[in-house]
Amino acid sequence: xxxxxxxxxxxxxxxxxxxxxxxxxxxxxxxxxxxxxxxxxxxxxxxxxxxxxxxxxxxxxxxxxxxxxxxxxxxxxxxxxxxxxxxxxxxxxxxxxxx
Numbered sequence: 001x002x003x004x005x006x007x008x009x010x011x012x013x014x015x016x017x018x019x020x021x022x023x024x025x026x027x028x029x030x031x032x033x034x035x036x037x038x039x040x041x042x043x044x045x046x047x048x049x050x051x052x053x054x055x056x057x058x059x060x061x062x063x064x065x066x067x068x069x070x071x072x073x074x075x076x077x078x079x080x081x082x083x084x085x086x087x088x089x090x091x092x093x094x095x096x097x098x099x
Contacts, residue, residue, distance in 0.1 A: 017097035020073040025081040029055050030062035038084040039067040043077055071098050
């Protein structure tokens with residue numbers, strides 16, 4: 001569960017496996033210039049959602065961005081979310097299972 005009402009954007013880790021529900025992928029970025037990154041949500045090896053995110057240049061502590069995906073019980077299985085740079089390189093990947 002993501003709480004953006006506080007300055008530190010508290011986020012409870014996803015249990016693995018997790019029950020169906022809404023999932024958040026939070027990324028903190030420190031960038032020397034404006035950029036666009038993507039959050040790619042996969043079920044197995046199939047892309048289920050691509051969320052482009054525009055981020056302004058920043059120093060420390062950077063910006064926090066997030067995307068969310070509602071996953072129903074019938075869509076259970078192995079999931080992952082990738083943070084992908086403009087060049088297509090995977091910068092971070094998180095795997096979890098939904099039952």
